[in-house]
Amino acid sequence: MAGDDSQSGVRAATEDDPRTEDELLDRAREYAAAVDLDVDLDSVSWGVSRRAKRRAGAAVYHRAEESVTIRLTWAAYRSFGWDEFTDVIRHELVHAWEFLEHGESGHGERFRAKADAVGASRHCPSFSVPRLQLLCTETGCDWTVDRFKASKTVTKPEEHRCGACGSRYVVEHVDTGERWRTSRGYEGARERIGEEW
Numbered sequence: 001m002a003g004d005d006s007q008s009g010v011r012a013a014t015e016d017d018p019r020t021e022d023e024l025l026d027r028a029r030e031y032a033a034a035v036d037l038d039v040d041l042d043s044v045s046w047g048v049s050r051r052a053k054r055r056a057g058a059a060v061y062h063r064a065e066e067s068v069t070i071r072l073t074w075a076a077y078r079s080f081g082w083d084e085f086t087d088v089i090r091h092e093l094v095h096a097w098e099f100l101e102h103g104e105s106g107h108g109e110r111f112r113a114k115a116d117a118v119g120a121s122r123h124c125p126s127f128s129v130p131r132l133q134l135l136c137t138e139t140g141c142d143w144t145v146d147r148f149k150a151s152k153t154v155t156k157p158e159e160h161r162c163g164a165c166g167s168r169y170v171v172e173h174v175d176t177g178e179r180w181r182t183s184r185g186y187e188g189a190r191e192r193i194g195e196e197w
Helices: 022-032 074-080 080-103 111-116 185-195
Strands: 044-049 055-061 069-074 132-136 143-146 169-173
Touching: 022 044, 022 069, 022 074, 022 080, 055 080, 069 074, 069 080, 074 080, 080 111, 169 185
Parallel strands: 044 069
Antiparallel strands: 055 069, 132 143, 132 169
């Protein structure tokens, strides 16, 4: 049975799990052929990303060639393990289907319907812990958004509002618990956090 190595965040592989990138790609191709989805797999190529930090997978459409490349993130696979990672493969296959059938893909109603049909999540899970979170300040509103970079919603929160109820929100630095609601607050928190940023 797969376990979780809490020191590294890497799930212990089972005997049948792919152990190399090539094995992962071979297994993903084999798995994709068994998914009940009418997608032209001859127009789909596969690759592994070692650079991605948040996305578990990506489908890239090559309009001129009418083909799709599905990139699977090695760190996400190592974090999730094969059984959980199959959802990522199904999710990216739905994107491939949309690209090849409709020339575009998103996470709208058409995507949702097809994802539901093959048991795929509407959004791929993130495999890394966010650096920052936006948290609504309105009592009863549980809106939160993860952020990995210091975008304007992080550095100038006074210029933005909660995506659910329109109230103000607070930004929290996950590792330290530092919070701020203004650009001045951001600057002070950044200075206090220092190297832990």
